[in-house]
Amino acid sequence: MVENSNSGNSDKTVIILAAAQKRFAHYGLLKTTMNDIAEDIGMSKASLYYYFADKETIFQDVIRKEQREFVNQIEKFLSDKVSGEELLITYVKKRLSYFQTFLNLSKLSSDSIKGIKPIFSQLFENFKHEEVTLLKKIIKNGIENGEFEKVNVTEISELFISLIQGLRSNLIIRKELENLDKKDYQILEKQFINVAKIFSKGIKK
Amino acid sequence: MVENSNSGNSDKTVIILAAAQKRFAHYGLLKTTMNDIAEDIGMSKASLYYYFADKETIFQDVIRKEQREFVNQIEKFLSDKVSGEELLITYVKKRLSYFQTFLNLSKLSSDSIKGIKPIFSQLFENFKHEEVTLLKKIIKNGIENGEFEKVNVTEISELFISLIQGLRSNLIIRKELENLDKKDYQILEKQFINVAKIFSKGIKK
Numbered sequence: 249m250v251e252n253s254n255s256g257n258s259d260k261t262v263i264i265l266a267a268a269q270k271r272f273a274h275y276g277l278l279k280t281t282m283n284d285i286a287e288d289i290g291m292s293k294a295s296l297y298y299y300f301a302d303k304e305t306i307f308q309d310v311i312r313k314e315q316r317e318f319v320n321q322i323e324k325f326l327s328d329k330v331s332g333e334e335l336l337i338t339y340v341k342k343r344l345s346y347f348q349t350f351l352n353l354s355k356l357s358s359d360s361i362k363g364i365k366p367i368f369s370q371l372f373e374n375f376k377h378e379e380v381t382l383l384k385k386i387i388k389n390g391i392e393n394g395e396f397e398k399v400n401v402t403e404i405s406e407l408f409i410s411l412i413q414g415l416r417s418n419l420i421i422r423k424e425l426e427n428l429d430k431k432d433y434q435i436l437e438k439q440f441i442n443v444a445k446i447f448s449k450g451i452k453k
Numbered sequence: 454m455v456e457n458s459n460s461g462n463s464d465k466t467v468i469i470l471a472a473a474q475k476r477f478a479h480y481g482l483l484k485t486t487m488n489d490i491a492e493d494i495g496m497s498k499a500s501l502y503y504y505f506a507d508k509e510t511i512f513q514d515v516i517r518k519e520q521r522e523f524v525n526q527i528e529k530f531l532s533d534k535v536s537g538e539e540l541l542i543t544y545v546k547k548r549l550s551y552f553q554t555f556l557n558l559s560k561l562s563s564d565s566i567k568g569i570k571p572i573f574s575q576l577f578e579n580f581k582h583e584e585v586t587l588l589k590k591i592i593k594n595g596i597e598n599g600e601f602e603k604v605n606v607t608e609i610s611e612l613f614i615s616l617i618q619g620l621r622s623n624l625i626i627r628k629e630l631e632n633l634d635k636k637d638y639q640i641l642e643k644q645f646i647n648v649a650k651i652f653s654k655g656i657k658k
Binding site: 404407410414416439442446449 | 620650
């Protein structure tokens with residue numbers, strides 16, 4: 249049967265994902281078809297279906313790749329000897345970039361984001377879990393080097409992720425996602441950075 | 454012509470609003486009709502329409518009354534000599550109560566909340582403005598009595614309101630509002646109080 253998501257790193261898969269990512273970035277998830285992707289790489293539709301069950305599976309893999317890159321970037325900063333506050337600021341900045349990338353690849357409206365939720369809820373949930381894990385490392389680091397007080401690491405990490413998520417949710421509820429402009433992202437970035445600063449001072453020793 | 458919203462405090466208006474509030478609390482906005490409200494107070498439908506153009510206008514007035522009560526409660530605490538941190542904690546607790554009251558009166562689903570947005574956006578926007586005004590008073594108080602550092606009062610007040618709103622938005626996006634249970638409110642309350650604590654420490658002198 250059809251191979252499913254995470255089908256490894258065969259050259260073909262890499263080529264398909266790269267082509268699909270370009271398509272998604274131009275036309276979004278809804279307007280991209282399996283046909284488009286197959287044509288872009290001169291592959292028959294049948295061959296494409298051998299590798300991926302549908303465009304949603306391809307999209308999930310593209311997004312997972314972006315998520316992995318985000319996580320790797322933060323992990324890299326974690327090994328540097330920077331303060332918890334700096335880490336939180338880096339975190340929210342990179343998180344905003346990933347948010348923009350996701351919106352750019354999906355080009356979903358606020359309504360259709362609700363519509364696709366069933367398909368992607370696992371993807372989102374896993375990523376939130378990874379985010380909390382990253383935050384826990386940042387907070388633990390900060391406690392160990394005496395910068396942060398001995399807070400409940402899990403509770404505080406989940407709260408931070410929820411606050412950053414909440415600022416995005418406000419935007420998703422208030423505005424059509426396809427209409428977000430530069431100013432919206434600037435406001436969001438300022439909010440993100442302020443939260444990172446106030447939050448790290450708020451748990452300082 | 455039909456009198457519109459804010460039509461003063463005539464006895465009749467008070468009676469209508471009280472009856473409507475009970476109806477809304479039992480059946481929600483969508484399932485309540487002008488007929489129901491008229492019948493509840495033994496008034497002809499024609500008379501009811503003399504006072505209010507439609508049930509949405511009545512609902513707006515009921516909500517405005519609740520919003521006013523919330524603002525008055527906070528204003529009262531402001532005149533007490535309590536710390537900024539205590540004020541923020543009181544603020545988020547009362548804000549949660551109002552959120553519950555609003556959901557109870559509207560009984561709207563997450564989808565229908567988007568649907569009614571055009572009607573109520575002014576109501577919500579004005580209330581957010583009032584919230585920011587209240588927060589500015591709390592922060593200013595704290596700066597004056599030496600508890601908080603000299604922050605940008607407007608920016609910080611707007612951020613706090615956005616964070617609290619964001620935690621509600623997460624819930625609205627994730628879950629059907631009519632299915633919120635006691636546990637959801639408990640989690641939200643804990644998040645609210647933690648934000649109030651961390652935030653006030655985060656802007657402490």
